[in-house]
Amino acid sequence: MNTLKVTITPNTPFVEYVREFDAPVAAVYRAHADPDLVEQWLGPNGYITEIDHWHLRTGGSYRFTHIDPDGERYEFHGVFHEARPSDLIIQTFEYDGYPDVVSIETLRFEDLGTGRTRMVGHSTYPSQEARDVMAESGMEEGMAQGYDRLDSVLAALLATR
Numbered sequence: 001m002n003t004l005k006v007t008i009t010p011n012t013p014f015v016e017y018v019r020e021f022d023a024p025v026a027a028v029y030r031a032h033a034d035p036d037l038v039e040q041w042l043g044p045n046g047y048i049t050e051i052d053h054w055h056l057r058t059g060g061s062y063r064f065t066h067i068d069p070d071g072e073r074y075e076f077h078g079v080f081h082e083a084r085p086s087d088l089i090i091q092t093f094e095y096d097g098y099p100d101v102v103s104i105e106t107l108r109f110e111d112l113g114t115g116r117t118r119m120v121g122h123s124t125y126p127s128q129e130a131r132d133v134m135a136e137s138g139m140e141e142g143m144a145q146g147y148d149r150l151d152s153v154l155a156a157l158l159a160t161r
Contacts, residue, residue: 002151004144008135013125015135019147021117023154025109028117029086031153032056032107038064041150044142057083062091078102093123101130 007016021028031037035054042049043066052063063077078092081104089107103125110118125131 002147004140004147006140006143008131011128013128013131015121015123015125015131015139017121017143019119020112021119021147021151021154022115023117023158024115025086025111025117027154027157028119028150029109031150031157032089033083033085037153037157041146041153042066043146044068044138045145045149056080056089098130098133101126101133103130103134 002020002022005018008014009016031041033056035051038054039049039051042064046069048067050065050067052065054062054064056062057080060080060083061078062080063075066074066076068074075096077094077096080089080091082088082090086109088109089105091105091107093103093105094101103123105124106122108120110120112118123131123134125134
């Protein structure tokens with residue numbers, strides 16, 4: 001099974017992560033670009049994701065809400081600064097509950113051959129404190145759960161080809 005590897009280096013405002021998928025780069029990128037697919041995997045287990053808008057293109061933007069099992073809503077938004085299909089996404093990420101703290105995220109998609117993909121992410125926060133708040137929020141567990149669901153979304157996509 002592919003697992004998420006998160007690196008949170010002390011005394012830096014960065015979070016780095018790597019995850020491999022048993023699917024070609026084009027499929028993994030598509031699952032990040034298609035809002036109907038994103039709703040199926042983004043976020044922690046038990047949460048519903050509602051996408052207000054999701055325009056994955058250079059200069060595009062997004063807004064979505066996670067709804068936890070108790071009905072609590074968590075809203076997020078950002079801008080896609082660069083989107084190169086099957087290669088790179090650079091975006092901002094902001095949680096409405098922690099205003100004025102914007103991270104910049106870079107996501108690279110690497111073709112490993114034999115229909116496999118490595119995704120490498122790097123998030124930069126405006127301060128050490130902001131990074132620590134995010135790291136302590138359950139971010140790693142939520143990301144891991146979402147990417148595990150992405151495995152199922154990718155398997156279904158590949159089965160319909």
